[in-house]
Amino acid sequence: MMLDPAGWFALFAHFLLLSMLSIGGAIVVAPEMHRYLVTQQGLLTDPQFSASIAIAQASPGPNVLFVAVMGYQVGGLAGASATLLGIMLPSTLFAIAASRWTHARADWLPLRAFRAGLAPVTVALMAATGWILTVQASHWPPLVLTALAAVLAWRTRLHFVVMIAAGAALGAAGWI
């Protein structure tokens, strides 16, 4: 499906808007992307939408690149530019401004308290992410693999890429 200039602009503008709502990461607004791209505009099919997330997760780099994959499937490099620039531009400018603002008053009590108070919550949110990914598994081989990877990442200096490659090989062989 080809987009006219107004369609391109609407796509870009939609992702600009989603950017400022993506607190916690772009995946947070994935349901809204699905509503727009699949249900409302019919630019992507359901399998294309799911594959975008799976491909980005299997590729190296930040998960936000799934947004570029969606754009690419809508309309090649122009589509990828529209969605990725849209999702990144506002949040990037905002993050730099916020970072400078906080840095300029690093010793201000409310900010020291913020760093201290949010630290355990932040670590817990990361733990919850790992947990949610783990319990998606419905049988034991992936659970064993997850536990093994966790211990190795915690206790050894084994390269993460080696572990990921081993996981891919075991999975491709049908063991996971």
Place this chain on the structure above:
Amino acid sequence: MTDPPSPQLPAAATSLAGAAPGAARPRSCTDLFITFTLLALQGFGGVLAISQRVLCEQRQWLTRAQFVETLAFAQILPGPNVCNIALMVGDRYFGGRGAAAALAGMMAVPLVIVLGVTALLAGHADQPQVAGALRGMGAVAAGLILGTVAKLVEGLRGNPLGAAGCGLFGVAAFVAVGVLRLPLVTVLLGLGVPAWLYAGWRIRRKLPQDRR
């Protein structure tokens, strides 16, 4: 007019710029770009775990505590957490150019790769071997995150909340998101704000005694 001896705060002891003595720093924007490119290229199924390993252990630009603090800010800001970390680290050392170099490092090469993979793989993602490999990588990626959490818990030592406070807020946040699946914003307001106020109270209470 005599002021009570005002508690002098140690200069940014826990902030990014006042990094612990001996801690390393990026040499240049090129260094930032290359470091974040190599980091991103090792991040399959998420970049957070490898970010911790590269920034804290390999480059030693951040301590574990600083990493958690940076992540805390990155998390409440809109945008991808790991990209926000890159922006904040880059901006801290080399301003806007540093932020651009770090973010470009994080995104540029991986973007080319992911679009290449898309062109190759689109339509094959359902094949059993491909699906199996994706499952295996996903299982390992989950483990890498959990193993990194174990390390970051060690970085909470010395947190003004104390072990009990950290444990309480940590477990509550984990249950809220991991088990009850509450939205992030709800959890940040419901637990983050109380944790913030409690930390402020604890820090203020300790100020006169040991000037932390």
